[in-house]
Amino acid sequence: MDEIIAEFISETRDMLQHVSGELVAWERDPADRKRLDEIFRFVHTVKGSSGFLDLPRHQRLSHAAEDVLSELRAGTREPNAALVSAILAIIDRIGELTEALDNGEEIDAYDEPLIAALTQEKTPGRQQFTASLDDSAGAPSEPSVPRGPVRSIRVPVELLDQLMAGVSDLVLSRNEFARRFAVGDSDGLDLAFERLSSSITDLRDRISWTRMQRIESLFAALPRLVRDISGQLGKSVALDIDGSDVELDREMIEMLRDPLTHIVRNAIDHGIESEDVRLAAEKLPEGRLSVAARQTGNRIEIVISDDGAGIDRAKLLEKAVAAGVVAESDIANLSDAERDDLIFHPGLTTAEKVSEISGRGVGMDVVRTNVERLGGTISVESLAGIGTTFRLNVPLTLTIIPSLVVGCGEEIYAIPRPMIGEIVSLASDHAQVQRVGGGELLMMRGAHMPLVRLSGLFGEESPSCDERFAVIVSPRKGERYALALDRTVGHEDLVVKPLAPVVMATGMFAGSALPDTGLPLLLLDIAGIADKAGLRLNLKAGEATSEDPARVVSRSDIQALVFDDCDQVRRAVRIGIVDRVIKVEAQHVRNRAGQLHLTLGGEILPVIAAGPLPESGTITMLRLTDGETDIAYAIGGPADIATLDGAFRPVREPGRIAGIVNQDDVPIELLDSHDLFAEFADRSAEAASKLCRIVGGGDHWRQEILRPLVEMAGYRVVFDNEATDGPVDLVIEANADTVGFDEAAAPVLRLSDDRSSGDAVFRYDREAISDALDRHARAGGQS
Amino acid sequence: MNNLYLIVEASGTRLAIPATDVTTVMICGTIVRAPQTPSFVAGLAAMRSDVITVVDPLAAIQGGPANISEDATLVAVSIEGHFYGLAVDDVIDAIEVEEAPGRTGVAMAKGWHAVSIGVIDFDGETILVIDTAKLVGSFEPAAA
Structure with a gap:
């Protein structure tokens, strides 16, 4: 809760900063409708x-101000200086209260x-209300040009x-570098x-980390919000959340917070009906609200749907005509979608009564403004x-897109990896x-699809490809x-920025x-290119599904990845168990405990x-998976489907x-999928249950x-005499002096401080220890 | 401060750019082609961690293909959150002019009229002040 309040405080502060400019301008010209709207939105947001957050004073003040402001907007009341002062005083007080809330006063x-x-009608001057005007955040010191909110x-x-x-690391490294440079220490x-370099890489990673966040942090506040609002309205609403793991730029998440809150609030208040209705x-008496996020290509889509009454189009139209947004004669020409779109118009709402929660028809136009500011659509x-x-629908700009970098002639471009089916x-x-x-x-495989040549599309000045x-x-x-295309360059995670x-x-x-090359790289718009190339993909959609490769291929055929193995033998593996082809640095493959392991990101895979x-x-390497266990299979050359x-x-x-298959009359070996995983599933299951007792030796060591x-x-x-829940499979005597520990039938591995002590293994002979452990693990596994 | 201008020379023509528009001045470096863009766009270049769209100002004003060498100087301007690099041969001076840019009444060639703010005097030479936003923004298609 404290976190949410802190958020409220900093948001209100940000908004006050923004609205202060509007206030001054509005004071000069109270008839200025646009400024009035801005101030109204601020007050409305604070009210919500x-x-x-259960801040009654904030709420009373903002509610009162909102009432008056909406009268002004409706034109039922004329602004005068006294009224403007009174509104300003309220906004100042909101600022003071917010600061006090922050300081715990x-x-x-x-x-x-x-x-x-x-x-x-007549009120005393503004100064009387605002004794602490000068130090409050809401008091602008001089008239300023209205500006966009400071984004933070x-x-x-x-x-x-x-x-x-x-x-600091970076500075230290720099100093070190400078020192060695000065003394000419070239080694x-x-x-x-x-x-x-490693300091810079570290820092870069951390910085990009500051930007990215799972959308979860945005969705996390929703259950509480839904509960509170539905409780207040005496409705019962079940909330479904999906796609919390979509990653978004932090700034984007912050910017989406308000629109999402508004939509959810509206959905519960106006969309979902009361129980008896x-x-x-x-x-069902319980309403359903679902919020889902998903990444579709280079956009992120957030869908908020309720199972309520829907928009009351007749009433919306009536209001739109009354407000002069639509001429009565035009109504017949509007499509249903256009009618629904009116909901985004400032000042229109279908709610019959204004509630504490929503219903002044400001919500949706604020939402649209905010979403459009992000370059999105609603x-x-x-x-x-x-x-x-x-x-x-908001753009994926500033988010990190895993991409395949491809070459066309001398030029390279990136393609978002999620859009790639195969190469x-x-x-x-x-x-x-x-x-x-x-x-x-x-x-291909009995199916056909349009082919687009980038070189043709990019014009004749393109180098030949x-x-x-x-x-x-x-x-x-x-x-x-x-x-x-003519080549693939590699995989890269790209931080994509707008063009x-x-x-x-x-x-x-x-x-x-x-x-990393330091040269700009363009990310291809896959959908855009299809349009530019004049493809009519949607017309073929029905045909495309029937071309699904899996259906064309007869059951007895094997879809496989064919490759040259490390020992120069041509082999194939069933495509179903191939997760993807990866390229790894040789140094990330290490021999541990008698087994090759690959360190990949945070994972360790057996190889x-x-x-x-090399x-x-x-x-x-091929990354193979059986759904639970992942292994890496090193190959010698390129792989083809x-x-x-x-x-x-x-x-x-x-x-x-598993056997020998023919490919173009060349016999190739087909790997046995079962055997590949059996070895490792077996090992990890058996070994994890093994118990090793370490006796003697320095505690720290x-x-x-x-x-x-x-x-x-x-x-x-x-260790030592600790009780165990089963038989011990191996005893390690950590130094040669240890008195023989009596464990029934368990093999003993003796370590020694001394390289030359007969049957014991030197305690820093890592290879020998690993080998011994591995040998015993296998031996035990077979017994 | 508002009256500070950067005097640049591009393809033999001197232009004045209001200093408030200018983010930085840099050497161009490698330009990556951006296919299918209007001909005055030379491509993209890296400006620290940002990507900057490199534009040949004279090609933008008069039409014709961009003609920029990789050691050209870029005057970087920021317009609606996007960086554009105006490629120039030389940055000659930064001068302060008291009075607002004057009007000439000259019948300017097509293209020039749209981007000109007025003229200022630089060592007895009359130089046109360019509106950078119009320079790079005038060809935004209506659909965008």
């Missing part, structure tokens, strides 16, 4: 938040005279500390430079008696380019086409990024390699190879140094 001054002043984000102090620490320069309409669909759905080689027989009516088609690959992309669900309008207008780029791996450079004849010849001895090693080999560890 304070009601929710109470303000004793009475609010009543301020509220009373609103209804009087809140960051945990902890993170700021980390950033500061990062900067040390390399080292110092490395340290400097629902029962009469044969609906739309509404409503069915009478069935419900209302709001769709917020095929045009040189293989499985994918053929055919010309149809001046256009091109890609035939030898298109050897096609990336199959799908701009929208059920639609796909192939983009011909200047003049570049955006091409309709072919979704944003730009600065990757299977049919031959020796010591340096990059290694291509192929349809293999299902009639394969099984091998005699069951093992890693065995805790900090020996234990992790043993645990890595898959043992649980107990």
